[in-house]
Amino acid sequence: MSVSDTSLVIMAGGLGTRFGGVKQLAEVGPAGEAILDFTIRDAHSAGVERIVVIARSDIDNDLRRHLRRHHGADLDLEVVHQDTFGPARARPWGTGHAVAAAASVLDGPALVLNADDYYGPNGVGSIVAALEDDRARAVMLGFSLAGTLPDTGVVSRGLCHLGTDGLLDGLVETHGIGWSGTTVTASDPPGELDPAVAASMNIWGLPLHGVDRLVGQWKEFHGRHREDDVIEFLLPVALDEQRQEGSLEIQVLSTTEEWIGMTNREDLEVVRAAFAAR
Numbered sequence: 001m002s003v004s005d006t007s008l009v010i011m012a013g014g015l016g017t018r019f020g021g022v023k024q025l026a027e028v029g030p031a032g033e034a035i036l037d038f039t040i041r042d043a044h045s046a047g048v049e050r051i052v053v054i055a056r057s058d059i060d061n062d063l064r065r066h067l068r069r070h071h072g073a074d075l076d077l078e079v080v081h082q083d084t085f086g087p088a089r090a091r092p093w094g095t096g097h098a099v100a101a102a103a104s105v106l107d108g109p110a111l112v113l114n115a116d117d118y119y120g121p122n123g124v125g126s127i128v129a130a131l132e133d134d135r136a137r138a139v140m141l142g143f144s145l146a147g148t149l150p151d152t153g154v155v156s157r158g159l160c161h162l163g164t165d166g167l168l169d170g171l172v173e174t175h176g177i178g179w180s181g182t183t184v185t186a187s188d189p190p191g192e193l194d195p196a197v198a199a200s201m202n203i204w205g206l207p208l209h210g211v212d213r214l215v216g217q218w219k220e221f222h223g224r225h226r227e228d229d230v231i232e233f234l235l236p237v238a239l240d241e242q243r244q245e246g247s248l249e250i251q252v253l254s255t256t257e258e259w260i261g262m263t264n265r266e267d268l269e270v271v272r273a274a275f276a277a278r
Contacts, residue, residue, distance in 0.1 A: 005108030006131060007050040008043040010036050011098045011202070012063070012115035013082035022059055023262060024115040025066050028271045035118050035262065037070045038275070042121040043111065046128040050076045052105060053115070054098045057081040078105050086222060093222075094232030095202060100218040103211050109135060110211055112235070113203040118275075120257030127205040130251060138239065139205040139251045140168070142198030143259050145177070145184060154178035154187070155263075158200035158236040160252055168250035171200065171240040198252060200236050201259055210248050214238055 012024040025034045040051055055063055060079055067075055082092060085101035092098070099112055109131045113119060123141050130139040142160050149155065154176045161170035176187025184193045214235075221233045242248035260274045261267070 006048050006128060007052050007106055007108065007110050008040065008048050009052045009054065009099065009102055009106070009110045009112045010039065010115050011095055011112065012036065012053050012055045012059075013092050013098050014116070022062065024055070024059070025062060026116075026262065026268060028262075028268070029275050031070075033070060033275075034066065034115075035260070035271070036115045037067075038118055039113065039115075039124065040067075040071060042119075042124040043128075045121060046125040048111060048128055050078070052078045052080060052102050052110075054080045054082050054102050056083050056092075058083075080105060086218070087226065089229055091229060092232075093218075095235035096214055096221075096233040096238040097218055099206075099211060099235055100214045100233075103215050106208060106211055108208060110206045110208075111204075112206055114201070114261075116262050117201055117203070118260040119201065119203050120255070120259075123203065123255050123257040126253050126255065127203065130253060131205040131207075134251075136207055136209075137249045137251055138207060138210050138242075139253060140200055141203045141255050142252045143201050143255060143257075144195070145193060145197045145199040146195035148199050148201060148259050148261070149177065149179060149184065150263075150267075151179070158202075159193070160198040160200060162198065162252055166251060168240070168243060168252050171236055173234065173237060198254065201261070202235065204235070204239065206239075207248075210239065210242060213242055213247060217241065 080102045082098050082101045111127050127139055156175045157177055159172050159174050163169040174186045184195045186193055217238050218233055225231050243250055260271055262271050
């Protein structure tokens with residue numbers, strides 16, 4: 001099957017500060033694959049051939065060599081440098097900025113996701129199918145919150161409120177989420193959370209008009225925060241703003257796929273074991 005005008009857009013522009021290296025290319029598979037290699041295979045299986053990777057310019061050569069080695073010289077690949085789109089800053093401007101940086105190379109729907117998260121073949125396939133079914137509507141995958149939490153420590157997640165029609169009705173960026181005994185709590189906003197609530201893990205299907213709107217949102221955001229060297233233009237927040245202004249409907253798909261993610265170097269062996277067991 002071929003979905004010729006849909007692109008897989010992989011966000012790989014992070015610094016990997018907590019990981020201590022180029023996390024996007026860390027070897028987790030038996031043949032030296034990184035997480036993004038498994039995602040590319042899943043996208044190919046779903047009919048998506050065109051691959052757009054948003055990365056830092058300093059890892060461009062290593063990234064291209066790695067991808068050609070694992071996917072062949074004829075891989076339909078475009079690399080976009082996030083750090084050269086807009087004003088330079090030591091810290092990347094965020095996931096919304098990353099997708100805005102890729103807008104000029106997209107001419108159709110986009111399956112957008114993180115390089116260092118694995119969503120499974122059914123997760124990727126369901127997004128692609130939904131994009132083909134309704135090319136005007138965005139779609140996201142909602143994972144059960146409990147299945148995305150580490151055994152120790154805390155994380156941030158976008159928690160989803162759903163309407164009766166299965167469309168996103170609100171998204172709250174929530175921080176300091178972790179286990180407190182057998183319950184799940186958060187620090188900002190504070191409180192106890194439903195462990196089954198749908199959480200965004202940053203895998204989206206976006207129509208082209210949603211991507212184009214991100215470019216305008218980025219310009220507005222930068223106009224307000226041009227002197228701030230910490231604040232980020234986040235993709236989930238920007239898409240929820242589009243929803244609120246009425247320019248984008250977002251369908252939420254549930255999944256039973258196991259999410260596999262990597263933040264710290266200590267996660268590496270756990271991730272390798274997870275792929276070895278698949």
